[in-house]
Amino acid sequence: MDLMSGPARPSSLDPGIAARLKRDDHGLIAAVAQQWDTGEVLMVGWMDDEALHRTLTTGRCTYWSRSRQEYWVKGETSGHQQWVKSVALDCDGDTVLVSVDQVGAACHTGDRRCFDADVLDAVVGAPTS
Numbered sequence: 201m202d203l204m205s206g207p208a209r210p211s212s213l214d215p216g217i218a219a220r221l222k223r224d225d226h227g228l229i230a231a232v233a234q235q236w237d238t239g240e241v242l243m244v245g246w247m248d249d250e251a252l253h254r255t256l257t258t259g260r261c262t263y264w265s266r267s268r269q270e271y272w273v274k275g276e277t278s279g280h281q282q283w284v285k286s287v288a289l290d291c292d293g294d295t296v297l298v299s300v301d302q303v304g305a306a307c308h309t310g311d312r313r314c315f316d317a318d319v320l321d322a323v324v325g326a327p328t329s
Contacts, residue, residue, distance in 0.1 A: 211249035213256075218249050222293040228264060229294050231255075233274075233306060236285035236299040242306035243314040245274075252287075252296065259284050261298055280304035 245263035254262035275281030
């Protein structure tokens with residue numbers, strides 16, 4: 201099966217939504233989790249059709265673990281839960297933005313967000329008039 205056009209695993213995702221997704225070679229799309237009230241980018245995970253379906257229908261973020269090859273609900277074991285506020289598909293259909301109410305740390309290292317550990321030096325740009 202061509203994973204770019206269909207899911208890798210069985211799913212109950214609405215066929216209309218599934219048809220809009222552009223999956224990678226593993227049947228996945230990127231999922232960016234963002235704190236709903238501050239706009240803080242917390243983490244990036246991966247979802248297949250079923251993980252997206254579960255996220256849309258349970259109010260909790262569900263991801264596909266590429267290393268363990270299984271679904272995981274954020275915070276199910278750590279207590280650092282993500283409660284869904286909204287989900288938006290990007291214009292290309294290959295990424296979802298999940299606005300969440302994050303309880304505790306989002307990063308598996310215990311940091312609030314996954315982008316705290318290694319800030320890179322970069323030239324700061326500015327628009328020209």
